[in-house]
Amino acid sequence: MPSGYSDKVMEHFAHPRNVGVIENPSGIGKVGNPICGDIMELFIKVENNIITDAKFKTFGCGAAIATSSMVTEMVKGKTIEEALDISNKAVAEALDGLPPVKMHCSVLAEDALKAAIDDHLKKTTGKGLPGFKPHEEHE
């Protein structure tokens, strides 16, 4: 059994927030792959540069589900610029930390968010997020 999950991780895992999809989303971020054992799909709704809603679907371990849940909570109500400032470390800290082997799950959450914003920017401005490239899994 994986050890070292904080109560907060377990709480978000047991009662994940914002599970589901957004119809006609402003942006979708799909990261990870089934070979590595985690896939995240993150949907955002953007109105007047503010993220008004966020939902996710995740195939993965306890930490993958908890980070998905946390990142969707964190972005709601934020501007695109503020959302881009959310780092994987911030997601992990908001969950009272992750075991070292599970830090890649927070990287995945940050990537999913950036990918969703990238998708949104491509749709609205024709240009994606400058310099955005999702991390290689499990680097």
Added chain:
Amino acid sequence: MDHAATTPTHPEVLEAMKPYFSDIFGNPSSIHSFGREAKKSIDDARDNVAGFIGARSDEVIFTSGGTEADNFALEGVAYANEKKGNHIISTPVEHYAVTNCLGFLRERGFNITYVPVDSTGLVDPEDIRKAITDKTILVSVMHANNEVGTIEPIEEIGRICREKDVYFHTDAVQTFGHMPIDVKKLNVDLLSASAHKLYGPKGVGMLYVRKGTKIVPYLYGGEQEMGRRASTENVPGIVGFSKAVEIAKGEMDQLDPKLLILREELIKGILSNIEDSRLNGHQTKRLSNNVNVSIKYIEGESMLLRLDMEGIAASTGSACSSDSLEPSHVLLSIGLSPEIAHSSLRLTLGRQTTEEEIDKVLEVLPRIVSKLREMSPLKKNFGT
């Protein structure tokens, strides 16, 4: 539901061990009566364990557990026979106590051949025959697989090894104390076992070494264990191991059919109540306490955590449950895609598992699965 990982120490085993921590604390190597008493208890334990597998007493060496027994067998035979040859044959589904030790031997100049297994985890004895060369000194194939429960054709492989004059080792950690073992019938030269898988204490196991087998000692020092494994004996552990064997001997006949019924109930219940699920391993050549399934679209660790919240302990071959981030080498070797390996769930039953506990799993698991599938991006429109 995780008895393949370990089992609780039987209360009678604990009782049998207790005096050896206090009153009977003598060193078996001492000449005085305290030492002699401890020595006698070890001799009795050795007779008992040897008798259990049809071996002679001087063919049983007590070790610190299954891992040491495996390492001892492989390294001991490899180094004692390197003048004859440097080739060892094994399978890709062995326990890490074997594969990682073979990895070490490979670095030391031994050549290792891994014969493949089929989609149920079975080794074809003919593949072993074909792999044997005049340089082959040892074949190591596990008796039954710890993850998928497949029971290997040890007797046939042993016959081939005898015919070809090659030593044969089997890791019987999952079967010892759970099904009858006769080392002569199985045609093995070396066999590993561990006490804590049969309601004995942790930290003790044994290696059977057939008389005449060329093997170098594992630990150098005193004359303990016929000079093959120095170190003052773990007297309480050995006594506990022997007690566990005694209990297993008496219970095995009744326990096995009971577990078989529960196992089949659990397998059928899962496969019929959860769509897109599959059984991993062999349907019939299978440990009577092992259930291993893959439940598509969801990941093993999240299943384990949710089962744990309901008070059910299980295990998975998913990478996410380990530090390696690789899915189980056993599941990949039987041809599962990484995705399906990540979706695996192992439930292993024990002597105290009840009908009610099986019912509870069958009630709880489908709920957990549909909850996790609602979250899964792999299963589109699930439940709608």
